[in-house]
Amino acid sequence: NGFFTYDPGFMSTASCESKITFIDGGKGILLHRGYPIDQLAEHSDYLETCYLLLKGELPNAEQKQQFVQAVKDNSAVAPSIAKLIQSFPKEAHPMAVLCSAVAGLAAVYNDDTDIAKAEDRDTTAYRLIGQMPTLAAMTFKHLKGEDFVEPNKALDYAENYLNMTFGNSAASKVSPTLAKAMDRIFLLHADHEQNASTSTVRLSGSSGTNPFAAIAAGISTLWGPAHGGANEAVLNMLEEIGSVENIDTYVEKAKDKADPFRLMGFGHRVYKNFDPRAKVMKQAADEVLSELGLENDPLLAIAKKLEKIALEDEYFIQKKLYPNVDFYSGIIMKAIGIPTEMFTVIFATGRAVGWYAHWDEMVSQPYKIGRPRQRYTGYAKRDYPE
Numbered sequence: 001n002g003f004f005t006y007d008p009g010f011m012s013t014a015s016c017e018s019k020i021t022f023i024d025g026g027k028g029i030l031l032h033r034g035y036p037i038d039q040l041a042e043h044s045d046y047l048e049t050c051y052l053l054l055k056g057e058l059p060n061a062e063q064k065q066q067f068v069q070a071v072k073d074n075s076a077v078a079p080s081i082a083k084l085i086q087s088f089p090k091e092a093h094p095m096a097v098l099c100s101a102v103a104g105l106a107a108v109y110n111d112d113t114d115i116a117k118a119e120d121r122d123t124t125a126y127r128l129i130g131q132m133p134t135l136a137a138m139t140f141k142h143l144k145g146e147d148f149v150e151p152n153k154a155l156d157y158a159e160n161y162l163n164m165t166f167g168n169s170a171a172s173k174v175s176p177t178l179a180k181a182m183d184r185i186f187l188l189h190a191d192h193e194q195n196a197s198t199s200t201v202r203l204s205g206s207s208g209t210n211p212f213a214a215i216a217a218g219i220s221t222l223w224g225p226a227h228g229g230a231n232e233a234v235l236n237m238l239e240e241i242g243s244v245e246n247i248d249t250y251v252e253k254a255k256d257k258a259d260p261f262r263l264m265g266f267g268h269r270v271y272k273n274f275d276p277r278a279k280v281m282k283q284a285a286d287e288v289l290s291e292l293g294l295e296n297d298p299l300l301a302i303a304k305k306l307e308k309i310a311l312e313d314e315y316f317i318q319k320k321l322y323p324n325v326d327f328y329s330g331i332i333m334k335a336i337g338i339p340t341e342m343f344t345v346i347f348a349t350g351r352a353v354g355w356y357a358h359w360d361e362m363v364s365q366p367y368k369i370g371r372p373r374q375r376y377t378g379y380a381k382r383d384y385p386e
């Protein structure tokens, strides 16, 4: 006892073996089942990438069609979950609402989820991937005080999400440019190896709990600003900076060790060269902003200048701090018209498949409950005062 390997922040500990995602942070490489993320972003789409992450191979045309249909057939949310969402105050953070709603799916489906059966696990995947955008849109509608919009099976995944978010009926019109950008945001967030939320889902799932309960634990973890909450924090920071003249002050604050302020959207635990998702996201941001005619947006001007200054600053170069995926995804979502407090909900929607693929990989083979030990630094035994 007391001689365990001590690795705060899991800087050098592999918690599992996995065949899903490979990252070489030094070289800026991210592969899903061997396929580079930039190739998937260019040639694939979100649901095909979901299939790849879950099944290990790209689907043929028939497999893809069946998968897409199964996801669509499971996209409607139970009335009890709709009521649950409506019961929260409108001011509640959408991540809190989403987390509760997904935990609520455990209540809806617990009795027909046998995690030992591959068929039940497939059905759970369809329910999760199908209902995440519906739930995400419902948290938005609740926040706005508007009626929920039903999913529409005639629309593709991202179109349907945008329609349920911004439409006022299941048949409203969605811009193809925005739908493509949205699909890419989901795809670029689909999985990222053993990050904090995925590790949480694995650890939680290792007790044999209901998979929706394990995913809800992942959503809670993603919420924090050091993880998925960074996309929201980036926009809040850009608004706080307010104008390009103030950038230098904030860069100096970020460099000051005595000041807890950090430049949100910069740095990554694993990527110490560049974040390959950020490269694709930056390109998507440029496309969306030019198609929407928003190149002169004042917030974007701050983002561009900040990116330039930070990339040329000795502190950021020396510490290998580059803009990460959240820096650019926040800019795109803002351009699409998604309110800042919804950004992490969208990250969670895209990431649901990654969490699920890792949970499924774990439970479909022999596994042990995760049970870390500690290095005890408290009192030695002492007697209760008489």
Ligand code: CMC
Pocket: 009, 195, 225, 226, 227, 228, 229, 230, 254, 255, 261, 262, 263, 264, 265, 266, 267, 268, 269, 270, 319, 321, 324, 325, 326
């Ligand atoms: N601004 C200023 N300084 C920074 C920043 C930043 N954004 N990030 C790291 N540093 C400094 C930090 O102060 C430390 O300095 P020193 O060596 O002098 O103590 C050094 O760089 C290393 O930082 P760390 O916190 O030890 O590194 P980490 O690997 O534990 O943290 C991180 C990674 C992403 C949490 C951190 O870079 C950060 O807080 N970034 C801002 C939040 C953010 O954008 N998060 C999104 C991550 S990507 C999406 C996701 O995976 O969810």
